[in-house]
Amino acid sequence: MTQTTETHGAPAAGSGGAQSAEAAGAAAGSRNYPELRLLIDGAWSAGAGGRTEPVLDPATGAVLGHVPLAEAADLDRALAAADRGWRVWRDLPIEQRTGVLRKAAGLIHARAEEIGRAMTLEEGKPLTESVGEAHRAAGQLEWYAEEARRAYGRIIPSGPGEELSVVRVSCGPVAAFVPWNFPAGGPMRKIAAALAAGCSIIIKPSEETPASSVLMAECFQQAGLPAGVLNLVFGVPAEVSAHLIPSPVIQHVAFTGSIPVGKLLAGLAAAVMKPTTMELGGHAPVVVCEDTDPVAAAKACARGKYANSGQVCTSPSRFYVHESHYDAFVEAFVAASEAVRVGNGLDEGVAMGPMANARRREAVHELVEDARKRGARVLIGGELPDGPGFYYPPTVLVDVPEDARILHEEPFGPVAPILRFTDLDDALERANALPYGLAAYGFTDRAAVADKLVRGFEAGILSINHCGGSVPQAPSGGFKESGHGREGGAEGLDGYLVTKRVSHKLAV
Structure with a gap:
């Protein structure tokens, strides 16, 4: 195993110039790290209370920036925006919706180097992995833009004078929570499926790796996504989940993370009878x-x-x-x-x-x-x-x-x-x-x-x-204590759709 000692690297034990290397890395990182904000109802803000938390470069320990933490008032605005945004988004023709998603995917592809650099700064993975993850996130969105057109219902044979059918419609606003290990791919697995199904979403990525989500959210705005359909918040995790999950606006909860936290969030959702998608830990x-x-x-x-x-x-x-x-x-x-x-x-x-x-x-x-x-x-x-x-x-x-x-x-x-x-x-x-x-x-x-x-x-x-x-075209998920529900594939839409049975007596 070898460890690099270049300007941005962690110097080996006893190497000279360690302080100057760290300082240079911190200075270069801060110049290229984007401004961190909340996105609520189509507008960027620093949050109502002015609270922030430092974001660290794991390669040097230097502070890259400060992420704003949402207050209850911010979360209430996000909930109201998600409710309004859903009612607009669900009623758009499918070609118009998928067109926005495909355009956003193209913008993410175009900005993959920028997103990847921010990802490496805040999470630490090699730049080639980060850029590849940004492209895969865009690819996931592209795949779901197509799969959204195949969320089929069906006609069931019935008696004369009656039409019996099944239709699948978006469930409503979604609250989603993701960890820090895949700063682009993790959020996109929730965002792509929710938006493809016609839902709006309030997503809370990790406060330790916020920039990747901020940059992708900018791409959705540039693609013409209506205000309120995608809301991006950061905050104290327990405060945000306790506020969003019980809200009557939220109709589905999606989480990726540890088993103990997953059980806690699933319990909050179960108390108000809300379905969940849980992709939890493994070994x-x-x-x-x-x-x-x-x-x-x-x-x-x-x-x-x-x-x-x-x-x-x-x-x-x-x-x-x-x-x-x-x-x-x-x-x-x-x-x-x-x-x-x-x-x-x-x-x-x-x-x-x-x-x-x-x-x-x-x-x-x-x-x-x-x-x-x-x-x-x-x-x-x-x-x-x-x-x-x-x-x-x-x-x-x-x-x-x-x-x-x-x-x-x-x-x-x-x-x-x-x-x-x-x-x-x-x-x-x-x-x-x-x-x-x-x-x-x-x-x-x-x-x-x-x-x-x-x-x-x-x-x-x-x-x-x-x-x-x-891969986006196939389902992923666990069982036993590793969670329930699936992400990816046609199955990935299931958690964001409600199945309605329609019995229609024909006029005589």
Whole structure:
């Protein structure tokens, strides 16, 4: 593992000029970081109370800007705007609605470099990942602009003189909450589906990564989205959710984040009988079978593990490797980990940036230390580096005991515990032992074994022979405590539509 020391990077321990490098990075970052505002009823504002919160560059710890925090009065204005905006948006002809969405997608594509740079500054991921995420967010919007035209109803055969039909209509204003790990893709999964279905939306992205959403919201405005259809707010999370969810204006609640917070928000929604879409945490198992190439599998797993510094709900996080391939897999995984270049995401050639915040790095290190104390061996990484920023190195653990916390708690970081198995049924039992059920991965060259994995994994997102991410045309989501509902695919519209049965007696 190498760490960059260029102007914007985190200097290595003992390197000269660390202070000047940090200062230069902070100055460059602040010059390119956009102004942060709330968008309510088509107008940008700093919020009624003037409260703000600093946004930090995770590569340096420097302050990039200050995000405004909404007050109750701001949220009430957003609710009223969303109610008015929905009544306008739902009644527009579908071609007019989808035209706005396609235009917004084109503007996001055109501004992907700008959005990506802001994303790297505030979240830390490499610039190539950030720009790619901005393009994927636009692609998701493009896909839903087309899928909106296929939210079909149906005619049901009935008796003479009666027409029985099913129609699907937008459910109404939506409240959505997303975390910091995908500052463009996360919000867009909610925005694209809601707007495609004809809903309005109040979305609260993370206060730690606000700029990406601000820039995308500007694109929607430039595309001609009516005022009030998209409202963007930031604030104290508990205050915002407690205010929005019980409001009679809100008809659906969508959340991506941790299981404890998801349960809290689902409880608030259940108290007022509102449906929810919950995409919650995971602890994705990987099963590497005896009939596959362990070196190829290790390289694929390492790419998946270190994407976004492991800060992905679907990140592969428990590796069960058949004993016949264990040594070869571990050797190849360690080699792939050593080759990962860690540094500021703005620097050329960086493959993994810092973690998004200090608390996340501390939580990951606690899990590594717990495993180490229980007898696990650290083959690479596992130490907090010196210097500014929230960096944590690619880390590989072996001989991890079953009672180690890292095998039971979502690590959400660049740490890979690798374990042996001898029997596939036992591996599946261990893979399914946790209350999580979001993603799972398997590597095999036999169709029959692949079928057994697909049928046996208790997860909603399955990948065989790769660790790829979500795509807009197919549904993603979990079960057990990893949530309910689906995002992406035709199924992604379901939470934002109400199904009506219409029985029409024909005049005689």
